[in-house]
Amino acid sequence: MKLFLNMLLLLAVSNIFSQNKIEGVVTDANTNIELVYVTVYMPHLEKGTSTNENGEFTLNDLPTGTHTLLFSMMGFQTQSVNVTIPLNNPLTIQLKPSAIEMENIIISTPFHKLQRDNVMKVEHKNVAELKASGAVTLADGITNIAGVESVTTGIGIGKPVIRGLSSNRVLVYTQGVRLENQQFGSEHGLGVNDAGVESVEVIKGPASLLYGSDALGGVLYLNPERFANNNTDSGDFGTNYYSNTKGFSTNAGYKSSVNNFKFLFRGSLTEHSDYKTKAYRVTNTRYREQDFKAGLGFQNQAIKTAFRYNLNNSKLGIPEEIGEQSTNKTPLLPYQNITNHVFSYKSVLFFNNSKLDLNLGYVYNDRKEFEDHHHHETEEEHEQHEEGEEDEMLEAALRMKLKTFNYDVKYHLPKLGKFETIVGAQGMNQINSNYGEEELIPDATTNDFGVLATSHIHFENLDIQLGARFDNRNITVVSGINKSFNSFNGAFGIKKNIAENMTARVNFATGFRAPNLSELTSDGTHEGTNRYEIGNINLKSEQNFQTDIAFELKNEHLEIFVNGFYNRIHNYIFLSPDGNVIDNTPVFVYLQNDAILYGGEFGLHLHPHPLDWLHFESSFETVTGKQMDDTYLPLIPAKSISNIIRIEFEDNWIKKGYAFVKLKSTFKQDKVSTFETNTNGYSLLSAGLGGDFSVFNNELNVTLSGNNLTDKTYTNHLSRLKPDGIFNMGRSINLGFTYSL
Structure with missing residues (x-):
């Protein structure tokens, strides 16, 4: 190296x-x-x-x-x-x-092209659009992307699901580096605030060629906000209010660029009380989140470099049952206190006809969980804590520190005829340490190393992308256990313009995921899941092969897309009860079996001539997941269809004005695993409007949206509160302001 x-x-x-x-x-x-x-x-x-x-x-x-x-x-x-x-x-x-919306360059794939020029299908959404639609959190916002859902525990804890796969099968990248925050836990959320995130990209399907282990199911790639253009500066501040939770989020930022130097910073604060259904508030879904992001960049003709830092602290209540009915925002016991530091360094060295990309990252995740039977307070001290006292008086039942250093080096070779080629190396060093009274997973060190090569071949009406990769993962546990996993993976894709304004994409890719530390060595009660989990040291790596077919028709006033996939996973790892009970908690053990997932997405976007200001959007998504014995996989999203009518307008007094009405219908999910419950279908009505106004010669952006306007009582199939019969959020009216300086 x-x-x-x-x-x-x-x-x-x-x-x-x-x-x-x-x-x-x-x-x-x-x-x-x-x-x-x-x-x-x-x-x-x-x-x-x-x-x-x-x-x-x-x-x-x-x-x-x-x-x-x-x-x-x-x-x-x-x-x-x-x-x-x-x-x-x-x-x-x-x-x-x-009338088609502006396209963006896709950053999550190495050749950085517009989506219409990409061989691999990648979804791209601006965070501002997701927030304008009424999304409370980033994990909530990504569910507006066809084929993407979220496993939730209330509103503060959510993790992405891509075509039925989640947790360690979906890799999350932020600031150009992989985010590691003990995502093996069902109650462990995304851990990223949307402030200072400009857009999200989703690779649906195995991306092990580009990212190695844990990208077997796909990648959620978060693009940070850009630096200011050269010799300019700007600032803004904003706030959002959410009626359902009596919650708010505020943020302020400033960025400047002078000659070859540039910098930015942004801070935010978010607080929510327990969310409300039509009948009750869901106790201890409250949370508080503080976030700070900063960046420093330098650029000349020889090098472009940027250093970014993100500090995020979250106090998240863990709901257990319906109890106290209040709008207090301080979490009750049990709750999590999570601090996440993300340092990233990105440089590009420019040669005459080639360049070298270097990304370095360090992620320090400090996760503490507090439980009722692990505090030593008097009743008076407990009341003080509920009124806002810090948790120094409490002793963490569980405390894990995860320190991850990762690197990504890619060399873009000089273009040779029709060939663009990239070679590279990636790796990770990760150390897990325990400091609490309990220990779910042992102290251990994980080392990853991988090498890859990929090429994009351009023809007049045809593009081909192919590549290969080798990876090694080694896990060393303090008890003396040492496990090593190797894998070769590859990808091949074709994009062809089969008619005017019509494009077809066919991609074949393999992916792999080495068993994580929890699956291999877990031995303890997971409070958030009410399970005693026992790991299996003999687990093998998951290996999959996926076929993706995508058709896209796009002209000035109509867009239609059809995506289909078939994903076969060998040695799929899953939890299953073994019939025993420890500490009054059912015991679950890790097993393996082959599995298949298949489905797809369909969508259209119509903006009829001459009514270019009118837009009608519709999308449908479906995924089915089975083991080879014909039993269904758990946590598979239900089929859903979304219909949106949107108008856009401008005048002397308003810029980028819009209004929309959305109806999302989710179907009954009765294709469930042995230990899951069915969920009924439901429809949710949303609406909103907004635009930019000139106030004191500066721009004021105003958004107003309402979600679940009929106050429907329903349960999403991916809600972890579903087994307790707890409903999802009821009606909420959201109001937002952003003022640019």
């Missing part, structure tokens, strides 16, 4: 860079009129500007080589142009009018 890095760094030193710039003009393809305020962005360099009143733009201080230039503006089709620097002549760019 050291030799690999040294060779690449020597290449960087040997290159000489000159002053480069790009100039050009952007016009309307139909009228040839110059377009003002078109966003011009270079995603590889994270550098951008906008056109002036004459449609002109200039980007300075650019490295030699071939780079992607992105032009986007509301009401026009986003255009991606590859330019080779130095560039001798100014560019002339013509944008085609279109």
